[in-house]
Amino acid sequence: MDSPLLPLYMQLADRMARSVRAGTLKRGDRLPSVRELASQHGVSLSTAVQAYRWLEDARLIEARPRSGYFVAARPPRLPEPQVSRPDTASRMVQLDQLGAQVMALSHDPDFVSFGAACPGPELFDQDRVRRAMARAVMRHRDLLCTYPIGPGMEETRRAVARHALGLGCVLNPDQVVMTNSALEAISLCLRTVCKPGDVVALESPTYYGFLEILQSLHLRALEIPTHPRHGMSLDALQLAFETQQVKAVLSVPTLSNPLGACMPVPERRRLAAMLSRHDVALVEDVLYNDLAEQEDKRRAVKSFDTTGHVMICGSFSKTIAPGLRMGWVEAGRWGPTLRQMKAVQSGAQTSVLELALADLLTQAGGGAALRNLRATIATRVDQARQLIAESFPKGTRVSDPAGGFILWVELPESLDAAQLYEACLAENIVIAPGLMFSASPRFRHCVRLGVGGKWGPEHPRALRRIGSLAKALLATPRDGELAA
Ligand SMILES: Cc1ncc(COP(=O)(O)O)c(C=O)c1O
Structure with a gap:
């Protein structure tokens, strides 16, 4: 469904993005020219250009010099998170201890951590x-x-x-x-x-x-x-x-x-x-x-x-x-x-x-240091997204950020990420449950994963393990469901 909150070009880009993700438009497929796209969808040329720019930015399509637009070679394997729909009323913020606990454990060397949004010292x-x-x-x-x-x-x-x-x-x-x-x-x-x-x-x-x-x-x-x-x-x-x-x-x-x-x-x-x-x-x-x-x-x-x-x-x-x-x-x-x-x-x-x-x-060297940093974290984010695609439950959605080292993961709605957090802690893994990121009790089924920190062979293993734990939780009937 198109979102009336989004400008026309984003609605068009979203529709095309869904076709790419659903495989209706396949890797390498040639796309209509800007003029054809505009006339097919009854929009102006500038709307069509903006829509293509969006899709390029999202790495879903690519422009090839003198050949036109094509579906990109690396379409994301998982759908992206949904547009959020928070309450329209403001509210006072009342946080519990969860955030402070996640931050403290994220810096504990006994834990494999995805909890903090901090790059590790070796990245600098x-x-x-x-x-x-x-x-x-x-x-x-x-x-x-x-x-x-x-x-x-x-x-x-x-x-x-x-x-x-x-x-x-x-x-x-x-x-x-x-x-x-x-x-x-x-x-x-x-x-x-x-x-x-x-x-x-x-x-x-x-x-x-x-x-x-x-x-x-x-x-x-x-x-x-x-x-x-x-x-x-x-x-x-x-x-x-x-x-x-x-x-x-x-x-x-x-x-x-x-x-x-x-x-x-x-x-x-x-x-x-x-x-x-x-x-x-x-x-x-x-x-x-x-x-x-x-x-x-x-x-x-x-x-x-x-x-x-x-x-x-x-x-x-x-x-x-x-x-x-x-x-x-x-x-x-x-x-x-x-x-x-x-x-x-x-x-x-x-x-x-x-x-x-x-x-x-x-001083000289700042630009090169930044380029290295961007490249290292991009590789990590790709690896993490790949592991999530392979091992997280069906129905998982994950962000595809155009930089940085943070992933937002939306799990199937019936999963309680607070339970997943506890299950992970029991195995010395830290994740940041979605509840931390809103003033209202939203995003219960979401987690944030920071992949910029220390990174060793235990991290990919831990990511797979989080996926298995999430699947196990989904397969376990909850208290109310047992009684019914
Ligand atoms: C969006 C955002 N702003 C600010 C900060 C904190 O920045 P600083 O370390 O400069 O206080 C963070 C840290 O994670 C952040 O994610």
Whole structure:
């Protein structure tokens, strides 16, 4: 069924995607030309072009020079997760201990972990990081014994502004504020624009850490329907703007966590215009932008912001060195207030860490390190998807993110992922149950698998085992069913 929440070109792309997945359109089949597609479906040429672009981005079709469009050689083996349908009402966030437990166990060496969304140290160019750190300490000998003040070292803020050019953003280094992490930056943004009880719109499912922030600030979560590849539905968001007092949108337009969705570039432009029309702030988390496989997906919504409604937040935890705990924010029209709040909340960062980061962002070798990282995790994600296709129960759906190391797995609806989590724990395997990723009890049958951490022969084995445990749980009658 086509979703009325999606623009026409996405509906067309979705219909074709289903034909590819169902095998109606086979690998290598030639597809109609753009003109033929437009006339077959009664849509404009630009809608047909956009639909093909979508399918290309999703790696379902490929354009061959001077030959036209063809079904891609590697169609995904499993269907993708469904578009989410959260409640239209906002709610206060009340988390239990599950998330904290998953995070703690994910770092326990006795467990084979898919619980955290953290790349392991071996994925980074650690020598490069060590050298940058040593240079920062040696070149600035007084710094460790000098009290740091202000929004960050000028050199670092300039390096961050230069980095943001790669996201399509021209930032003034004077407006950049360095923070202890992306989470600190996001929390500062929300504190700047919201007061307790205000409504914040987010993707559904959303990152567990965002829910923790909302809970601690007493903010209401309004989950917006989200497409597994294209991200938050802007039609649904528009409706929310018209019917509720939305104070801020908190979004990860590139490689959202946990879906791995990427908002299309025209939608990013549209979102920026909507924010300024409705005078709503966007807290844009660009943490994963550098991991996107295609360059256009790295472009930030901030690059379309002409009215200062986008507060862009980033860090280098997933791309350069998680241990630096270094983030940044450019808060648009709310810059002065945020800067003051940051000074009061936690003062400045450790200067040598900031200088090491500036070094890492400007010295040669950063691009190559990132390319290696993207390639390694892409191979892992492919391997994990293959294992899931082979060993998880029939009816499983899995995301196919265009980068990053997170997979969102939708199991058959009768499976309780909390039970699967317990069964896995009993075998020293950690997964993140879907319940962690919503303020309401949704996604009970889903799990998030992070495949960026430590990776050895035990990991593929453990993935197969999760599949077997899921099958066994599905085959076991539940309490109510036994009585009946
Ligand atoms: C979407 C998203 N934002 C922020 C963070 C945390 O970033 P940082 O380590 O900079 O606090 C994470 C970590 O998993 C994340 O997935």
